[in-house]
Amino acid sequence: MSVDPATLEILKNRFQAIANQMTLVVMRSAYSTIIKEMKDVSSSIFDSDIRLIAEGANVPIHLNMLKPCLESIFSYHIDIHELQPGDVILTNDPYIGKNDESKGSHHTNDLVTIVPVFYRDELICLSTIVGHHRDVGGNWPGTRGWNVEIWQEGLRIKPVKLYRAGKLNKDILDLILNNTRVPYDMEGDLKAQISGCEFGRDEIIKVVERYGVETVKDVINELMIYSEKRTRAEIEKIPDGTYENEEFVLDDGAYGGPFKLKVKITVRGSDIEFDYSGTDRQIEGPINAPWAATYSATHYVMRCLTDPTIPTNDGCNRPIKIIAPEGTLVNCKKPAACYQRMVVCHLLVDLIMGALKDAVPEKVMAGSCGCIYNFASAINTKTHPFGGETGLPRQRWGEVVPSGLGARSYKDGISVLSCHVTNVPIPPIEASEIEAPVLYLKREFNPNSAGPGKFRGGFGLILKWKTLGEGKSTRFNYTAQKHKIKPKGFFGGLSGRSGRWVINEGKENEIELPYSIGDTYILNYGDTVTLYAVGGGGYGDPLERDPEKVLSDVKNELISVKDAFKDYGVVIDPISLKLDEQATRAERLKRLLARKKNQCCSCSQVDQEKQGGKDDED
Numbered sequence: 001m002s003v004d005p006a007t008l009e010i011l012k013n014r015f016q017a018i019a020n021q022m023t024l025v026v027m028r029s030a031y032s033t034i035i036k037e038m039k040d041v042s043s044s045i046f047d048s049d050i051r052l053i054a055e056g057a058n059v060p061i062h063l064n065m066l067k068p069c070l071e072s073i074f075s076y077h078i079d080i081h082e083l084q085p086g087d088v089i090l091t092n093d094p095y096i097g098k099n100d101e102s103k104g105s106h107h108t109n110d111l112v113t114i115v116p117v118f119y120r121d122e123l124i125c126l127s128t129i130v131g132h133h134r135d136v137g138g139n140w141p142g143t144r145g146w147n148v149e150i151w152q153e154g155l156r157i158k159p160v161k162l163y164r165a166g167k168l169n170k171d172i173l174d175l176i177l178n179n180t181r182v183p184y185d186m187e188g189d190l191k192a193q194i195s196g197c198e199f200g201r202d203e204i205i206k207v208v209e210r211y212g213v214e215t216v217k218d219v220i221n222e223l224m225i226y227s228e229k230r231t232r233a234e235i236e237k238i239p240d241g242t243y244e245n246e247e248f249v250l251d252d253g254a255y256g257g258p259f260k261l262k263v264k265i266t267v268r269g270s271d272i273e274f275d276y277s278g279t280d281r282q283i284e285g286p287i288n289a290p291w292a293a294t295y296s297a298t299h300y301v302m303r304c305l306t307d308p309t310i311p312t313n314d315g316c317n318r319p320i321k322i323i324a325p326e327g328t329l330v331n332c333k334k335p336a337a338c339y340q341r342m343v344v345c346h347l348l349v350d351l352i353m354g355a356l357k358d359a360v361p362e363k364v365m366a367g368s369c370g371c372i373y374n375f376a377s378a379i380n381t382k383t384h385p386f387g388g389e390t391g392l393p394r395q396r397w398g399e400v401v402p403s404g405l406g407a408r409s410y411k412d413g414i415s416v417l418s419c420h421v422t423n424v425p426i427p428p429i430e431a432s433e434i435e436a437p438v439l440y441l442k443r444e445f446n447p448n449s450a451g452p453g454k455f456r457g458g459f460g461l462i463l464k465w466k467t468l469g470e471g472k473s474t475r476f477n478y479t480a481q482k483h484k485i486k487p488k489g490f491f492g493g494l495s496g497r498s499g500r501w502v503i504n505e506g507k508e509n510e511i512e513l514p515y516s517i518g519d520t521y522i523l524n525y526g527d528t529v530t531l532y533a534v535g536g537g538g539y540g541d542p543l544e545r546d547p548e549k550v551l552s553d554v555k556n557e558l559i560s561v562k563d564a565f566k567d568y569g570v571v572i573d574p575i576s577l578k579l580d581e582q583a584t585r586a587e588r589l590k591r592l593l594a595r596k597k598n599q600c601c602s603c604s605q606v607d608q609e610k611q612g613g614k615d616d617e618d
Helices: 005-029 066-076 170-177 183-211 213-235 291-305 342-356 429-435 547-555 561-568 581-617
Strands: 041-047 052-055 088-091 110-119 122-132 160-164 241-249 259-268 271-275 320-323 373-379 394-400 438-446 460-467 474-479 500-503 520-523 528-532
Touching: 005 041, 005 052, 005 122, 005 183, 005 213, 041 066, 041 183, 066 088, 066 110, 066 122, 066 291, 110 183, 122 183, 122 213, 160 170, 170 183, 183 213, 213 271, 241 342, 259 342, 291 320, 291 342, 373 460, 373 528, 394 429, 429 438, 438 528, 474 528, 547 561
Parallel strands: 271 320
Antiparallel strands: 041 052, 041 122, 088 110, 088 160, 110 122, 241 259, 259 271, 373 394, 373 474, 438 460, 460 528, 474 520, 500 528
16 A cells, blocks of 8 residues: 655654654653753654664664664563553663573663553554663662673663553562662653653554554555665665774773774675674673674664665665674673673774775764763762762762764864764753762863864863762762774874873872773762863865864864964964964975875885895896
């Protein structure tokens, strides 16, 4: 049955709106800062065949994971044909696939809720939400720290029915609340999440009542066919061939690193295959990525490289094949810890972009800042005596730190943005200072951190705070990337710059932390933490950058007069801040001629070496 274009367009947007509204319901009802302010929650709608219909535009790493997660739930744990109206399914376990494959949640803090949508006793859709919950037990508050096995990452909930036919299973809820340091927040956030699923269910039923079951099913099928067709057309624009790349995680040597990530991308007509064979084995640490996370990150990059007007649904994924050997950093097996899987997932984005940069230079983005976490907790019984974790008033603060993204072929990199697969906003300082014993001293752009290029990278962030936690009660957990191997520039663009953690900067007891990713660090009252977050890589030759754009960055105190000259060959008077166009042209010409001369000398030297080699052979 064909569907008229008007109905197709209306229902496409209606499903998208429902998914977005589901997320808003959760954010406006949640108790914890991480959901209500940082928006670490995402929604999706699937049909009864577990095909994605629509998803809310929130946290990219959440979204595509739900397909393998739902497939695991209904293949190995719960019979989809036995679902009833009023059921609510819950899980947070990464290892729920066949033979405990990592095809579930990404990490234990991400709780997945599923509400079936029935119309006249027929299962029509699945209304699903995944949200990050503050604490599920484990070694440290928030499950942070350098965990070495999944058992240290808190309570794992195999897929269960929290509600059965509308009736709460209080025993399961009590079990969950008994295994968190913040039962008040956990219960409130979980109820908000279920409410979001139920809102989606009710809105989908309204759509079915208005248009009829068969029309809705036909629309879903047509949308998927349409998205697949357009996605294949985008893939066909990539020249057939094989494209390879390598990146390194824990590149500064932390915990036995560096460890290699490798991809081989094969394009054949309208099909594309991502083969991660050659990636290093999983490690005893929390950065391992489950299969579901690698699946999400890979599909995220494909959405970035294809037309953004293509409706996001199951059709987009059909031309894409992923090979990720089990037991590696991109498909960990139990009992691997995986709380900080985003370290690998962010690098997968740069890995794929780097592999395809010569094939589709106009679509890729230069290297970005990667995964940056700044989280801490402390006790101050005078200023924050109530609430907090069970048994004591321990309060938490922190953020997923925004920083610099890579430049593109036509545009500068975005500055101070939560990067790629994260996409969550930084919480207001006031909210953190009200809730926890912390005083923020700085949140500002990190000057000179952007990688120079015809289009420069985005600038990183300087973040500085002081703990007001009593005694030695402050526990600081930190994660950052690319402090040694910086975000790469493309096509003559230079790498991003900066990247370091400093404790008590400017004091006698100043310490620069040796690694960008660390375990839990204990701080004293009044200690400060400063992060100089790395900027994104540049794109294209810096000598081709518009001098007026360089001048603008100087006037905005984002780069210095000295760096404007050193990196871009732009001459600016340090007093008047006026651009000397004639001197700039002369300086750039001088550098280009010197570069050309050096290239000629290099070619001549190579020819001589070749000739010398022939003489030796003779």
